Amino acid sequence: MELWYTEFQTKGVGITCKTKKTYHTEKTQFQEMALIETEQFGRMLVLDGTVQTTIEDEFVYHEMITHVPLFTHNNPKKALVVGGGDGGAIREILKHPSIEKAVLCEIDGRVVELCREYLPEISCALSDSRADVQIADGIKYVQEHKNEFDVIMVDSTDPVGPAVGLFAVDFYRAIYESLKEDGIFVAQTESPFFHKELIKGVYRDVKSVFPIARLYTCAIPTYPSGYWSFTMGSKKYDPIETDTSKIPELDTKYYCADVHKAAFALPRFAAELVK
Template sequence: MIKPTNLTGYYKEGEREELWLFDDVEEMGLEIGYKIDRLLHYEQSPYQEISVAESAGFGRMLVLDGIPQYTSKEGYIYNEMLTHVPLTTHPEPHKVAIIGGGDCGAARETAKYTDVKRIDVVEIDARVVEVSRTWLSNPAIYELDDRVHMIYRDGLHWIKGQKAIYDVLIVDRSDPYGPSTALYKPAFYELAYRALNEDGLFVCHSESPYYNPKIMRDTVRYLNKLFPIVRVYLAAVPVFPGGIWSFVIASKKWDPMHADIRRLQWRNNGYMNPDLFYASFALPNYVKKALE
């Protein structure tokens, strides 16, 4: 294989020199390959390597440091699962903060809830927002909806200044490398707890329950020390290794298993619906065992 650029993960293969993107799953000795039709954009921002590729199976892909983050064909799945569970669980989520999520998919899903009065999107890298807007044809939700406020800061530094402000805190962190590393540490969860109102709740993804159960287990363990209600739920996300992804919701008061499902804004969704809301909390035995 001949690497065509200095970009992480991209290689040319075979006599026809087809372009592929490979995502390593080091814990399992596994590589996931995505056939790339065209490399549309690449750059090194002050924080990370950003690229956009047209893929054969997933349409346009936003790639950070060689790892796919969002695709035009199925990116709605991750964003719907990350947002609709907490926003349905909380009966009156007026103030919402989203750390990460530079593609603004989570913000667009949050904006479906009319009782939300303010949405703060805290993104460390402004170039991710700009590149997503240019190449992924995503509407500029922060221009179309005056409830959305973009804050370009390191999420860890920003949250240190927040105390008892938010009803819902959504953490759309990338994998635990580079600028997102701090968002997996116990100190961050403590700051997140402090940033929430007395009945606030927190949600984040916790990686693959099969390929990287330690991330899921550690996330639950840290949050259990802070919140009285902590639950894991799952979704099928085709672009991620293994196709199954875990999320953790932690709440000071509201239990998603007792949520008023009438609040769920699902009719224009591609994935989430009332039946799936509850079904996503049904865990396979191997996941239950990993959480022990």
């Protein structure tokens, strides 16, 4: 007997994955959660029917949401991840020797607990002494911490359910206040093929708050269309002017100095979204 897990990514297209085992399913205070074993991508975290991360391809997302802003910044010491309960972003942040503290602010404590149990390769760094795990509302946390962070990453689910408020201009304004005077903000902003209006809207909002706004992309097989975007708002540093010759070799599988620059070279249809 074969079992397949299918995510309908839009009304007209889905990804279907052969599954070998279901480790855990649960309805938390905030969402439905599942941890399954897939043949192609290994263990997979699913929230509200949407693939969040998998053992096989998580490296792309976690490296690209972190290293791009961290190497754009001159000397990041304090970082905040809003969402990202799997801990993958924290793991990547802590590869930077300059980082003194990396705060994870995840609204759903059960996501963190499940990932600690079933995805140790991803959540491992949450026990690092520089990691500070807060189970709290990210919007409130940001509002209550002014002028504190060098880099803030919004590692959210799709803009439905608990994550809606994380795609709002008021939140971007609060993030601006929570960053230091040369701070940088990045949010995951869905697929340039499937979510054009969302990207346009977020970019317009970020640009209304930050002097520098940039869109960059990468390839993630388990996310809709396989092609994903991040929107950056920066107070001072422009990521396309990063001196990439100074980027040291990190232990990464996707990000490198060449990729830092190339990620901002948008295909014409994607460049059109942020004109």
